[in-house]
Amino acid sequence: MTKNTPPPRCTDNHIHREAVEQALAAMVDGWTATRLAQVFGALSDPSRVRLISALLGGELCVHDLAAALGMSHSAVSHQLRLLRSLNLVRYRKEGRVVYYSLDDEHVEHLFRMGLDHIRHPEKIIEEANNHHG
Amino acid sequence: MTKNTPPPRCTDNHIHREAVEQALAAMVDGWTATRLAQVFGALSDPSRVRLISALLGGELCVHDLAAALGMSHSAVSHQLRLLRSLNLVRYRKEGRVVYYSLDDEHVEHLFRMGLDHIRHPEKIIEEANNHHG
DNA sequence: ACTATATATGAACATGTATTCATATATTAT
DNA sequence: ATAATATATGAATACATGTTCATATATAGT
Numbered sequence: 001m002t003k004n005t006p007p008p009r010c011t012d013n014h015i016h017r018e019a020v021e022q023a024l025a026a027m028v029d030g031w032t033a034t035r036l037a038q039v040f041g042a043l044s045d046p047s048r049v050r051l052i053s054a055l056l057g058g059e060l061c062v063h064d065l066a067a068a069l070g071m072s073h074s075a076v077s078h079q080l081r082l083l084r085s086l087n088l089v090r091y092r093k094e095g096r097v098v099y100y101s102l103d104d105e106h107v108e109h110l111f112r113m114g115l116d117h118i119r120h121p122e123k124i125i126e127e128a129n130n131h132h133g
Numbered sequence: 134m135t136k137n138t139p140p141p142r143c144t145d146n147h148i149h150r151e152a153v154e155q156a157l158a159a160m161v162d163g164w165t166a167t168r169l170a171q172v173f174g175a176l177s178d179p180s181r182v183r184l185i186s187a188l189l190g191g192e193l194c195v196h197d198l199a200a201a202l203g204m205s206h207s208a209v210s211h212q213l214r215l216l217r218s219l220n221l222v223r224y225r226k227e228g229r230v231v232y233y234s235l236d237d238e239h240v241e242h243l244f245r246m247g248l249d250h251i252r253h254p255e256k257i258i259e260e261a262n263n264h265h266g
Numbered sequence: 267a268c269t270a271t272a273t274a275t276g277a278a279c280a281t282g283t284a285t286t287c288a289t290a291t292a293t294t295a296t
Numbered sequence: 297a298t299a300a301t302a303t304a305t306g307a308a309t310a311c312a313t314g315t316t317c318a319t320a321t322a323t324a325g326t
Contacts, residue, residue, distance in 0.1 A: 016197050023201035026190030028248075033179040033186070035251045036244075041177035045284075046166040049173075053166070057159030062303060064149050068156035075285055077304055087250075096293040096302045106250045111169075113246060115161075117220075117239045118168045178314075195273060208315055210274055229272045229323040 042086045043110065047071065048079050052102065052111055055089065059101035175219045176243065180204065181212050185235065185244055188222065192234035 028036065043049060047069065054060060054068050066076045080100055083089040088107050092099045102108055161169065176182060180202065187193060187201050199209045213233055216222040221240050225232045235241055 016194075019193055019197040020201050022190045023187040023193055023197060026187055027183050027201060028186045030179065030183075032248075032251070033182040036182045036247050037177050037179045039247050039250055040173045040182075041283095044170050044174035044177040046163065046170045047284080049166040049169045050160050050163075053161045054156040054159055057155045060152055060156055061149075063301095064152040064156060068153050068160060072286075073303070074287080074305085077302095078284075081304075093292095093303095098303060106246065106253075110243065110246050110250070113239065113243050114169050114172050115165070117172055117243070118165070174313095180314080196271095205316075206273070207275085207317080210272095211314075214274075226273095226322095231273060 039086055039088070042083055042088055043114070045079070047075070048083060049111075051076070051079055051083065052088070052107065055100060055102050056108060056111070059092070059099045061097045061099050063097075065100065172219055172221070175216055175221055176247070178212070180208070181216060182244075184209070184212055184216065185221070185240065188233060188235050189241060189244070192225065192232045194230045194232050196230075198233065 043052065050069055051065060054065060060068070062073060062076055062080065065080075066073045069076065080089060080091075084091065087103050089100050090103045092101070176185065183202055184198060187198060193201070195206060195209055195213065198213075199206045202209065213222060213224075217224065220236050222233050223236045225234070
């Protein structure tokens with residue numbers, strides 16, 4: 001006997017009722033999961049990440065975005081279309097120039113939170129708890 | 134003579150210096166963009182979104198996760214491996230059972246921020262700006 | 267040792283996606 | 297009208313990705 005706390009078992013016949021129900025209670029529905037996946041998917045490509053980050057500095061036209069990223073206008077336009085479709089960026093047309101900008105603060109928050117994650121792998125808990133001011 | 138605010142032009146010869154430099158200043162480097170894209174990519178699949186959301190309720194073993202999601206153990210294990218590799222989930226081994234849980238609060242924040250986005254498409258600006266109450 | 271259980275992993279296939287190319291639309295100037 | 301500029305978009309191709317199947321590893325019980 002090495003342990004006195006018998007680990008709950010996961011036999012096929014009697015799966016943890018409680019555990020599974022706890023999971024089901026917390027789990028989002030399929031449609032929400034799909035929508036969420038789409039939003040995160042919009043940020044799941046290096047080009048789009050760079051597009052978003054470029055727009056952190058303020059609105060930019062397609063041409064300048066293409067220049068800054070070193071990509072073709074077409075490729076940038078395609079990506080902007082995706083970002084637009086998910087309300088991550090908005091556009092403003094002035095003459096024949098179209099200026100893109102981040103749609104709302106959400107996007108910036110999402111982005112910065114992702115940055116935090118890759119920088120502070122798991123330090124954030126301490127920071128959040130200590131800071132707390 | 135139609136407007137008195139001439140829109141800045143994006144001619145090939147003289148791209149906006151300022152605009153492009155503004156973009157370049159705000160833009161993350163390629164490596165960071167790739168890492169970020171990977172993290173967001175981990176949340177860009179409905180199955181993984183549901184996995185994460187299931188774990189919001191607390192740690193769960195692979196078997197129960199598979200049961201809750203209605204997926205094969207193999208599929209779940211593959212996805213958990215991805216999430217693990219990006220430090221989005223952690224695992225705890227107890228006997229032959231492996232319990233997974235969200236790695237830190239970051240993940241939960243990221244997730245909830247995504248949820249907020251798909252629920253409040255662009256209301257956040259009004260809320261933040263007006264804030265009259 | 268052997269058997270059963272819990273999870274992990276490699277290969278394969280099927281689907282999704284990002285870029286390029288060519289072309290279309292929209293706006294401005296002549 | 298035509299020409300030039302700025303952006304958008306459809307089709308095609310090349311690459312990435314998720315699931316399934318079969319198999320491997322790890323642990324517990326006999």
